[in-house]
Amino acid sequence: MKLILQQEVKGLGKKDAIVEVSEGYARNFLLPKKLALPATDSTVKQIKDQQAAQARREQQAMDEARMLASQLSKVSVTIGVKTGEGGKLFGSVTGKDVADAIERQHGLTIDKRKVELKDSVKSIGTYNATVRIHPDVSAQVSVNVVGE
Structure with missing residues (x-):
């Protein structure tokens, strides 16, 4: 089952990472504790957009720092x-x-x-x-x- 992590999970991945886990692990641990969300097309697109925006902000900060x-x-x-x-x-x-x-x-x-x-x-x-x-x-x- 594909999930998007809402926060870092030790041994699995960092926040906003898309991971593949077993259904039992997702259903019994990650989803009830709100550590992850199901990876639907819309949520994956939203995460990708957020990551692209963050990369642009970091690049802009780097350019300003160099100047x-x-x-x-x-x-x-x-x-x-x-x-x-x-x-x-x-x-x-x-x-x-x-x-x-x-x-x-x-x-x-x-x-x-x-x-x-x-x-x-x-x-x-x-x-x-x-x-x-x-x-x-x-x-x-x-x-x-x-x-x-």
Whole structure:
């Protein structure tokens, strides 16, 4: 019997998968617990349409992420901070500071959680920050830390 899974079933498949199972398993377990629906022509078409729409949304998000990454790769930001003797900072520069500087200086809105600094920035100098825009797309931003 062909069924469309409504949620992931261990050992059988993920949500929206079309699976072939025995009639007893379907009638006694999957259907009463509302884990699956019978695979009629209309429900199969509906699932296929939903999957195609999801693929289009994911492709559009990927294209937007690549465009933003190409803009960010050309970006260099300058962050002015208070310093003590020897160019040491009071505190450190964080991902939030970098995201705010990108928004102020270039008008690109970046989530602070997407900005990664390899080392803690505690002195004046130039550093590289990685901005993870999408799971598959990231960009390098040059961060220039200067004293005020």
